[in-house]
Structures are given as structure tokens and as C-alpha cells.
Amino acid sequence: MSTQTAVAAQEQDAWEPRILVFCCNWCSYAGADLAGVSRLQMPPNFLVIRTMCSARVDVEFVLEAFAKGADGVLVAGCHPADCHYIGGNYRTRRRIALLRMLLEQYGFDPERLRLEWISASEGEKFQKTMVEFTETIKDIGPNPIKEE
Amino acid sequence: MSDKIKIAQYWAASCGGCDVALLDIDERILGVAELADIVFWPIAVDTKLKDVEALPDGYITATLFNGAIRNSENEYVAKLLRQKSKIMVAFGSCACFGGIPGLANITYADDIMDYVYNKTPSMDNPEGILPLVEYHAPEGDLELPEMYDTVKTLEDFVEVDYFMPGCPPTVDRINEFLDAVEKHVKEGAPLPPKGAVIASEKTLCDECGRKKEYRKLERVYLPHELDEIDPELCLLDQGIICMGPATRAGCGAKCVNVSQPCRGCFGPTSAALDHGGSMLSALASIFKVDESETKLSEEQIVELMSHIKDPLGTFYEYTMPVGLIKRAVREKRRSKA
Ligand code: SF4
Ligand code: SF4
Ligand code: SF4
Secondary structure, eight states: OOHHHHHHHHHHHHOOOOEEEEEETTTHHHHHHHHHHTTOOOOSOEEEEEESSGGGSOHHHHHHHHHTTOSEEEEEEOOTTOOTTSSHHHHHHHHHHHHHHHHHHTTOOGGGEEEEEOOTTOHHHHHHHHHHHHHHHHHHOSOGGGGO | OOOSEEEEEEESBOOSHHHHHHHTTTTHHHHHHHHEEEEEOTTTSOOOHHHHHTSOTTOEEEEEEESBEEEHHHHHHHHHHHHHEEEEEEESHHHHHOTGGGGGGGSOHHHHHHIIIIISTTOOOTTOOOOOSEEEETTEEEEOOOEEEEEEOGGGTSOOSEEEOSSSOOHHHHHHHHHHHHHHHHHOOOOOOTTOBSSOSSBHHHHOOSBOOOOOBSOOBOGGGSSOOOSSBOTGGGTBOOOGGGBBOOSOSHHHHTTOOOOOTTOBOTTOSOHHHHHHHHHHHTBOOOGGGGGOOHHHHHHHHTTSOOHHHHHTTTTGGGSSSOSOOOOOOOOOO
């Protein structure tokens, strides 16, 4: 192994995913909070941004996160039929489906963007999602935009 | 020496349509000749680059630069003309936002070379010879411009004074700009503020005369999939993807007036971060939401959105190089242990 590839391999091993999580104020943020106060164990690789609705997560927010090097983005909202604003989450899921198609065209693994319905009482689901998603992102590897 | 103003026009990575648009200003072009000396315009007058190199700095009053920056020659001429010009205008969508050539950012220079010189069915190149940037022949040294991986805009390389979007800019906007320059030169009237976009601050929907019903869509159609297009009704209301809500007005609603959807050549308004992203949000939001929605599975939603065949090509037809994500990436998936 050349020194260069050895260094590169070392850097890869040192790499830890950086994940951005958008949580809707009414359900998922409370769910994340519950996971926290219940002291459920989660990987420390994510940052949470609270938005008033999952539909408040503009496409631009997600694109900017990836453009700035986020390795994964999770958008979490209320279950279908539970949206505080009646239909925000329906718009979110259409948008995320389309956005994943767009990200794929840009060459990204669309698994880097995930949508999950998490209610206020689902601390465990939040924990499970974060464990799983962190694993997924570890598997996919670093955001390739950082090497451009 | 004549006291006329000096104009230059140059084409970088472009299709030539912008040059034709300038010729299209009809008899006004004669007025331009009265008002201005054309010092450099490869498509129309025979001046060489070395003549431009010999000019004093700031000698040219205004350069109308069309085309994106795609290779080292485009970059060199852009920098040269900037140095020799008082006013630099990004002329046309390619110069402003990368335009259609900017869609090349979906691929890489080496892939393009490989396709063109090795994989094209009609190509016979057993030794896999690719063009070189330099070649030392016994008769002398030969050079070719270097093709870049990423298509960029004029502003990525030099300071730009005015942006004139459009593919190509419309005659009205060109005339408006020439009037302003003429008034400035003859009467000392102030020029538009530096950095101005020679278009409107509103969106195209504001300028478009079609009736808006704000219908909720069940699916989208390509214009040819409909038997008839209602000439009065908003195209989005008819299920045709029209970039009007995300696009800057100023063209006079040229395409929508003839029942063709806007493809976004005037680029985003100054309020938008990302042209394609804002259109994607708008489109996803106008799909119908009703009681049956709870019953739709995630797969059905994906299926529904797959009616939009090519989101990147549709939403970023003219603006990929100025989007938040400016070019395609290559994933190196780690091995699944
Ligand atoms: S803006 Fe349009 S007309 Fe002008 S060079 Fe680009 S593709 Fe051609
Ligand atoms: S979406 Fe298109 S057709 Fe409808 S109002 Fe806007 S510009 Fe006109
Ligand atoms: S309608 Fe849209 S695509 Fe057509 S000229 Fe105007 S801005 Fe360009």
C-alpha cells in the first residue's frame, strides 16, 4: 500500500457521519425529546433542527445541507392524518419522494435522505431510526461533495 | 479617432443564438453602428484576439459576453475582455447561469472524452487517441484549450456589471439596455445600478395573462400528451409543468403565450436560493391532498412523483451551475462488510 492510500484509508477509518435531522415541532421533536429523557442510547452523530412542520423543510434546506457536506439528512414528521396543520406531511412526502429522485440524478445515493413518521410518544422509534440511519450512512460513506 | 462608444461581443460555451438575437434588433442594429464601433465580434467582424490584446485597458465601453465558461480559452477571453472593458454584461442565460451547456455538469470531462472518442458507435479509434492540450510537432508546437470538468458562469471568473438573462435575451430587453447606454453616453444619464439584472423583479406568473384557477393536480402531462391545451387557462392548472412560479419575469411571457410551458430561461428571482429547488417545492405542493391520501402508501407516492420524468433536467434546465449543488458527484460506496 502506498503512503498516500494508507493515509486515505486512515482518514476513512477516522470518518464519522454527520447527520442533520429536521424534526417537526408537534410530534417528532417531542419524540426525540422523549428518547432523550428516557436515556435511550443513540449514536452522537446528529444535530436536530426543530421546524414548525415537516413541510417547513424547504427543498433548499436539504440541498444546502448536502452542498455543505452533511452525510445524511432525516426529515421527521407526524404520522399521516396526524399533522397539526392537517396536510403538511402529505406535501412533505411528495416533496421528499421527488427530491430523492433529484438527488439520485445528482449522483447521490438517495438513501442519504430519509423521511420518517415519528409521533410524540415514539421515543423508541426515534432512537431506532437514529441507530439505523447512522449505520446506513456509515455504510454509504462520506458525502462525495467534500472531495470535489 | 471616432468618439463613438466601443462594443464587443464574444461567444464562449454557447450556441450562437445570442449573437443572432443581437442581430435581431432589426434596423436598430444600424443605429448601433452609428452610436458604436464594433471592436470585436467573432461572428460578425474580422478582428483577431491579438488585436484585442493590443488595446489599452478599459478601451471597450461595453462587452456583451455570451456563453458559459467551459474551457481555458473561454476563461482567458473572459478575463481579457474584462480588463479591456468598462462595462461587462453577462449576455444570455449561459453567461448568467451556465444555461443549457451547464447541464454538462451532470457528467465529467473524462467521461465525455471517452464517449466521444471511444464509445460512439461510428468511432474507429483502436489506439484510443484523445485530443491533447499540447503537441510538439517538428513543424512547431500546437495547442488546444483544456476542457474543464465543471461548466461555470462568467461571474465565477470576472466581475460582471449587468446580467441580461434569456435564451436568448429578448429584443425588448436588448433595446432597453442599449437605450440606457445611449442615454448615458449622449446625455450623461446614469446607468442602471451595478449588478442589476436587466429584467423584472417579479415572477413570470405575474406577467402571464393566463387565468389561474389554482387547481390541485392528480398527475402531470407533457404538452403533447394532451389532445388540447386551453389557450386561456394557466398551464399548471392543466397539469403541464410550467416554471413560471419560480422564474423571473421580463420576457413578456413569450413561451406561455403560445401554449408552451416556461422552461425557466430567465432564471430565479433574487429572492430564491435555488431555482430548481423552489420549483420542486411548488410543484410537490400543488398535488391534490384529500381523505384518500391517508391510504396511499409510500410506494404509491413514489409512483405518482415518477410522472415527472427528469426532475434535474426539468427544474435546472438553465441554472444547474448556479444551483446549491452545482455539479453531479460520484459516490464511492464503502464495501458492505
Ligand atoms: S443563452 Fe441560449 S441563445 Fe444564448 S448562447 Fe446560451 S443557449 Fe444559445
Ligand atoms: S404557471 Fe405558467 S401558465 Fe400558469 S400563470 Fe404561471 S407562467 Fe402562466
Ligand atoms: S417563458 Fe420562460 S422559457 Fe420562455 S422566454 Fe420566458 S422565461 Fe424563457
